Amino acid sequence: MFELSQLRCFVAVARELNFRRAAEHLHMTQPPLSRQIQLLEDDLNVKLFERTSRSVRLTAAGKSFFVEAQDLLKRAEAASLTARQAEAGQHGSISFGFIPVAAFDIMPRVIKAVGDKAPGVSLLLHEMLTIEQIEALTAGRTELGLIRLPRERERLELQCIQRERFVLALHVGHPLEQKENIGIEDLDGESFVMYSPADGWYTYEILAPLFTYAKVRPKFVQYLGQTHTILALVSAGVGCALVPRSSQVIGLPNIVFRPIDLPEEARVEVFLAWRRGNDSPVVEMARNVIVEHAAIDS
Incomplete structure (x- = not known):
């Protein structure tokens, strides 16, 4: 030859x-x-x-x-x-999972950062819940993921890349819309759409102790797992809700967002996750780019 x-x-x-x-x-x-x-x-x-x-x-x-x-x-x-x-990590593909709420803010920045740094790298995106991503990462079906802090994480490496405050979502015309300084005590007795202790356990476990400690008892009218569904009920006038600040970009009608005074530790976090021992150059490149260019504290 x-x-x-x-x-x-x-x-x-x-x-x-x-x-x-x-x-x-x-x-x-x-x-x-x-x-x-x-x-x-x-x-x-x-x-x-x-x-x-x-x-x-x-x-x-x-x-x-x-x-x-x-x-x-x-x-x-x-x-x-x-x-x-x-x-050099400049060519290839990455199977990338992300929680639905990450699509509002962090995921678009991740896509842009990796695309700018390595145009030859393709991100194969999978919208998945945290528990589904843990299984996929551990089994090697995905290589990177944007997740909430999981309860079980023995075989994973994690790095926090987003911390954000809550905002209060109100139906247009709600009395609290005009209040200058809103605190958690203002939610006492209010119809409230809450994260589910099952499907939305991560956010539920942040918010529930706040109400307990402040001795505030909202009227919980629904328990749901996903932020966009909670906001849909706020839009329909079912109740108010505390949601991550990035979710304001959803743009549903008849909703106003107001800042609320909560303890500093009352923030939701998004973690970049990968399987321990994954030494792929393209995955390592993407991790570094995401941490450097897409991480945010809001």
Whole structure:
């Protein structure tokens, strides 16, 4: 089988139709160049050039092979570049899970940061709950994930990349809309859409102790797992809710958001997660880019 070096010699001669100029272009002398062409012709068992003392021209076989040889060299160069980029974490794909609420703010910034740094890397996105992501990461079906802090995390590495405050979501016209300074005590007796202790346990376990400690008893009218569903009920006038600040971008009608005075520790966090021992260069590159360019504390 012929070698890439022989293809380069052939292409150079085919372009120049002059062995001297082709040799100069390849930074070699004519005898080794002629030898490479001869070896290539012997290997192919065809004559590629018609040579006289005054001219060099391609045979019919040579013209056909010239097209294919150029394509082979381009593909070889592309394959070499892809391999080098993969080693440097600049090429490949990443199976990436994210919790639904991450789509409001952090996920768009992650996509942009990775795309700007490594255009050759594709993110294969999967919207999944935290518990589903833990299973997928552990089994190797996904490689990175944006999750809430899980209860079980023995085989995972975690890094917090977003901390954000809560805001109070009110239906338009609610009496609290005009109140200047709102505190948790103002929610006593108010119809309230709460995160579920089952499907929304992470946020529930942040908010429930706040009400208990402040001795505030809202009227819990619904318990739900997802922020966008909670906001849909606020939009319908079912009750008010405490939601992460980033969820304001959802843009549902008939909702106003107001700041509320809560303890500093009352924040929701998003963690970047990956399986311990995953040493993929492209995954490592993405982790570093996300931490450097997409992390936020709000």
